Amino acid sequence: MDQPGFDAHTHIPGTTIFDGAQAMKGYNLNKMCFSFNRAENRDAFKEDAEAYMEKFELTEAQKKAIRSSNILAMIAEGGNIYYLAKLAGIFKLSVQDVGGLQTGMTTEKFKEFLASQA
Amino acid sequence: MAKILGGITTSHIPAVGNAIQKELFDDPYWKPFFDGYPKVHEWLAANKPDYVVNIYNDHGLGFFLDRMPTFAVGAAHEYRNEDEGWGLPSLPPFPGAPELSWHIIESMVADEFDITSCQELPVDHGFVVPMQLFWPGAPNNADMPRSVPISANTVQHPIPTLKRALDFGVSLRKALESFPEDAKIVVLGTGGLSHQLDGERAGFINKEFDQYCLENIVHNPTELTKISRMELVEKAGAQGTEFLMWMMMRGALGDNVSEINRNYHIPVSNTGAGTLLLECA
Numbered sequence: 001m002d003q004p005g006f007d008a009h010t011h012i013p014g015t016t017i018f019d020g021a022q023a024m025k026g027y028n029l030n031k032m033c034f035s036f037n038r039a040e041n042r043d044a045f046k047e048d049a050e051a052y053m054e055k056f057e058l059t060e061a062q063k064k065a066i067r068s069s070n071i072l073a074m075i076a077e078g079g080n081i082y083y084l085a086k087l088a089g090i091f092k093l094s095v096q097d098v099g100g101l102q103t104g105m106t107t108e109k110f111k112e113f114l115a116s117q118a
Numbered sequence: 119m120a121k122i123l124g125g126i127t128t129s130h131i132p133a134v135g136n137a138i139q140k141e142l143f144d145d146p147y148w149k150p151f152f153d154g155y156p157k158v159h160e161w162l163a164a165n166k167p168d169y170v171v172n173i174y175n176d177h178g179l180g181f182f183l184d185r186m187p188t189f190a191v192g193a194a195h196e197y198r199n200e201d202e203g204w205g206l207p208s209l210p211p212f213p214g215a216p217e218l219s220w221h222i223i224e225s226m227v228a229d230e231f232d233i234t235s236c237q238e239l240p241v242d243h244g245f246v247v248p249m250q251l252f253w254p255g256a257p258n259n260a261d262m263p264r265s266v267p268i269s270a271n272t273v274q275h276p277i278p279t280l281k282r283a284l285d286f287g288v289s290l291r292k293a294l295e296s297f298p299e300d301a302k303i304v305v306l307g308t309g310g311l312s313h314q315l316d317g318e319r320a321g322f323i324n325k326e327f328d329q330y331c332l333e334n335i336v337h338n339p340t341e342l343t344k345i346s347r348m349e350l351v352e353k354a355g356a357q358g359t360e361f362l363m364w365m366m367m368r369g370a371l372g373d374n375v376s377e378i379n380r381n382y383h384i385p386v387s388n389t390g391a392g393t394l395l396l397e398c399a
Contacts, residue, residue: 010348014319015356017348019275023183034182036203072318081316081357082178082273086203095133095388099320110321117323118384 018080026078032056033083042090071102120297123165123304124375124397125367126158130174130247130308133387135206138250154381154393155251161378161395162252162261167304169215170263171222171294171370173363174244174308175272177202180236186274187234189286191226192241192267193219200240209246212257215264218297222266225293231286241267248308263304270366272309272359280350281343283362287369294370307367309360311382313389316356321388327353328382328390331361336377336396339368364394374399 016022023030032053035041045052053063065073069091074084088098100110134151142148179202181187196211223235245267246256253259268290271277278286287305294303311328314320331354334341342365350359379395 010352012319012348012352014317014322015314015351016317017275017351018273018356023274027183030183033203034178037179037201039201039205042203042205071316075316080178080183080273085315086178089204095315098315099388102316102320103318113321114323114385114388117325117390 016075022078023080024078026062026080028056028058029062029074029078030080030083032058033079033086036086036090045090069101071098120169120294120299120301120303122291122294122370122372122398123167123302124161124378124395125305125307125371126248126252126396127307127364127367127392127394128154128248128251129310129386129389129391129393130244131387131389131391132202132204132243132247135243135247135250138247139207150383151381151386151391154379154383157379158252158393158395159254161397162304165302165304166261167263168301169218169303170249170265170306171268171290171303172245172248172265172306172308173268173270173366174248174306175360175363176269177242177244178273179242180239180269181273183274186271187269188271188278189231190234190236190239190269191219191223192239192269193223193235193237194239197239197241197245197265197267199242199246202242210257212241212245212249213262213264215266218264219266221297222290222293225296226289229289229292231289239267239269244269244308248306252306268366270362272357272362275347277347277359278362279343279347280345280362280365283365284339284343284369287366287371289369290366291370291372305367305370307364309363310354310358311361311390311392312354312358314355314357315388319355322355323384323388323390324353324355324358325384325390328392331364332380332382332392332394335364335368335394336375339365368396371396371398
């Protein structure tokens with residue numbers, strides 16, 4: 001779904017533009033994460049993650065990304081960070097933990113990196 | 119007719135809500151951030167607005183990708199802060215102002231802005247944290263104005279342009295000033311400044327660009343409309359696009375404003391946090 005002429009496709013290193021193509025690719029994954037706004041759905045996921053992912057018809061690549069807590073892979077498979085944040089909450093991950101996981105830093109190193117930009 | 123008193127901007131980071139709940143106002147990490155608010159409290163206490171128009175961006179509570187409005191206006195009697203997925207304690211409902219909401223919707227659609235009206239709209243940290251920052255104890259604060267939430271899409275591209283955001287504010291100003299009630303209104307623009315939560319570039323903050331935006335939005339907001347959306351992503355970070363809310367607020371204040379208060383601090387959570395209080399002439 002390449003749409004030349006639209007600035008939605010500028011390349012910015014380390015950044016995925018969540019556009020129509022990504023929104024379509026990640027629809028079921030994001031829909032599952034949206035369901036985690038409700039506590040009973042978070043509990044259902046914690047009880048049987050495989051069954052819960054199956055219910056939302058996630059692709060094998062999306063399931064694999066979740067099984068291995070690979071956030072960059074979740075984004076590549078269409079995940080949107082605002083919805084993924086609800087999944088991260090189930091695992092009690094802070095946004096600094098999530099930042100560290102994506103940049104290959106410990107949470108402490110990531111916090112130092114944030115402070116270094118002051 | 120109603121009068122717009124001014125506008126206030128602030129970051130709306132979820133961690134701030136947590137810090138408020140734990141009363142970490144004098145904590146060394148939080149103090150430089152919370153120091154930006156006493157002047158806002160004084161100004162609000164002196165001016166006592168009757169209504170607050172809270173321009174924020176929903177983060178996946180009020181809207182999902184099944185139906186994603188570019189500009190949504192709440193038109194409810196009250197707004198509930200529901201669980202966003204983290205199980206945080208939610209607050210009592212915020213009182214709405216549906217008669218003002220429908221006036222805004224009527225006026226702006228007549229002015230050719232295509233609005234999605236929402237008679238039910240759960241509100242997330244983007245709406246709630248600024249209310250807590252400006253009216254301590256909100257919504258249980260005797261001065262708490264009735265509110266109209268306005269949410270713009272920054273979840274999914276294409277997002278509005280900076281020019282469209284500023285123009286939205288200009289049209290909102292016409293709507294508010296024609297509201298047939300002798301009322302005082304304050305407009306909030308929440309979110310930003312620079313931050314990026316996702317990807318290998320997570321943790322990106324851009325002090326220089328934030329300062330540029332803070333500087334220009336006061337007296338020269340039109341200059342900022344030259345920034346393309348992709349340039350905004352590049353310079354402010356993927357979630358720094360929330361600066362659009364500041365542009366929407368700024369448009370509503372008219373040409374002549376004076377700056378009463380400014381605060382900027384890095385980092386609060388992953389963000390360059392900014393606060394600005396502008397008073398209309």
